[in-house]
Amino acid sequence: MRTKDLAQAALLVAIGFILHAFFPPIVLGMKPDFALAMMFILLIIKQDFKLGFLVAVVTGIFTALTTGFPGGQIANMIDKLVTFLIIYPLIPLILRLNSKKVAVGIITAFGTILSGTIFLGSAAFIVGLPGPFAVLFTTVVLPAAVINTVTAVIVFSVVHFAIGVEKVGESSSQI
Numbered sequence: 001m002r003t004k005d006l007a008q009a010a011l012l013v014a015i016g017f018i019l020h021a022f023f024p025p026i027v028l029g030m031k032p033d034f035a036l037a038m039m040f041i042l043l044i045i046k047q048d049f050k051l052g053f054l055v056a057v058v059t060g061i062f063t064a065l066t067t068g069f070p071g072g073q074i075a076n077m078i079d080k081l082v083t084f085l086i087i088y089p090l091i092p093l094i095l096r097l098n099s100k101k102v103a104v105g106i107i108t109a110f111g112t113i114l115s116g117t118i119f120l121g122s123a124a125f126i127v128g129l130p131g132p133f134a135v136l137f138t139t140v141v142l143p144a145a146v147i148n149t150v151t152a153v154i155v156f157s158v159v160h161f162a163i164g165v166e167k168v169g170e171s172s173s174q175i
Contacts, residue, residue: 075122101156
């Protein structure tokens with residue numbers, strides 16, 4: 001891991017943290033997880049397991065600090081790490097699509113739905129849910145997936161343009 005990679009990761013995580021901290025809750029203290037969208041962007045751009053794992057841990061800590069969900073601190077840590085471990089190996093397969101923006105959208109939508117499901121499942125197991133799983137899934141997780149997907153595609157486009165990446169994930173020296 002190079003210092004440049006860590007600095008870029010810190011910038012994206014900070015943007016995600018700020019957006020996550022100030023976005024109002026949708027239902028029962030739950031809100032879209034912009035930090036998750038930034039984590040996916042970083043995983044797509046860098047494709048570095050160690051850096052991705054570090055970002056997943058830090059994202060879990062930051063979202064745990066800003067959650068409004070009762071008992072959501074532990075669930076946030078679990079969901080970020082498990083989501084990272086499932087999504088990371090899928091990224092090269094999905095990036096084979098012709099359009100990187102479409103790949104970013106697919107990864108973010110699937111990853112957000114996966115993360116939300118893991119979050120709700122672990123929260124249900126640890127502290128219980130303040131409502132039925134199906135209601136929370138349809139009123140929070142699915143809208144969050146849409147919001148995160150749009151956000152990730154826009155931010156990815158900006159980052160892609162700003163750093164002039166021709167082939168995402170091929171070499172950290174390009175980024």
